[in-house]
Amino acid sequence: MNRCTTPSSSRYPAQRGPRFFHAAWMAVVTCAALCAVAPASAQVQPGLGLSRPFPEAALRGTLSINTASEATLNGKTIRMAPGMRLFSPQNTLVMAHTVLGQTFKVNYVLENSTGMLHSAWILTESEAAQPRKGSDAIVTNITTGSGATLK
Numbered sequence: 001m002n003r004c005t006t007p008s009s010s011r012y013p014a015q016r017g018p019r020f021f022h023a024a025w026m027a028v029v030t031c032a033a034l035c036a037v038a039p040a041s042a043q044v045q046p047g048l049g050l051s052r053p054f055p056e057a058a059l060r061g062t063l064s065i066n067t068a069s070e071a072t073l074n075g076k077t078i079r080m081a082p083g084m085r086l087f088s089p090q091n092t093l094v095m096a097h098t099v100l101g102q103t104f105k106v107n108y109v110l111e112n113s114t115g116m117l118h119s120a121w122i123l124t125e126s127e128a129a130q131p132r133k134g135s136d137a138i139v140t141n142i143t144t145g146s147g148a149t150l151k
Contacts (some may be wrong), residue, residue: 033084052091054121058107059134063120065096071117073108074134081116090125 064072071080086094105128108120121127 005113017085025040049078052127054132055108055109055119058119058121058132060134061106061108062103063106063108063117064103067098067100070095073117079114079116081111081118084117085119087119087121089122089127091121 007043016127065080066072066077067084069080071078080096084096086096086099088094104122106120106122107127109118110116111118
């Protein structure tokens with residue numbers, strides 16, 4: 001009886017296969033855990049003197065998210081663009097549904113073609129203290145079937 005110990009033998013997958021995959025899986029999990037810890041320590045905390053570059057077209061206002069598609073901006077209801085981005089003071093994305101009903105001082109940008117809210121940055125206290133042009137011109141961007149704008 002000639003016994004072969006190459007990987008093509010019938011006993012190789014049964015004896016070493018699960019151990020190999022378990023060791024590989026543990027290496028992946030360990031690497032993922034170590035990589036997840038590193039970015040958290042590198043995040044920029046508000047108030048460290050670092051400033052975010054806001055677009056020139058960004059205006060200052062007060063924002064409250066009402067629903068997934070509507071918000072209140074400077075006391076008036078406005079529709080949010082389907083890809084609207086809300087940034088935290090650490091410049092990370094904030095899911096709008098997690099801040100429903102909360103009010104923030106923000107810099108914001110509207111889409112030129114639709115007037116919908118495109119992007120907003122929640123400000124730190126130091127950013128809010130810096131002067132920036134506000135917008136009193138927003139009335140609403142909700143229209144009736146006739147195309148007339150409601151006021």
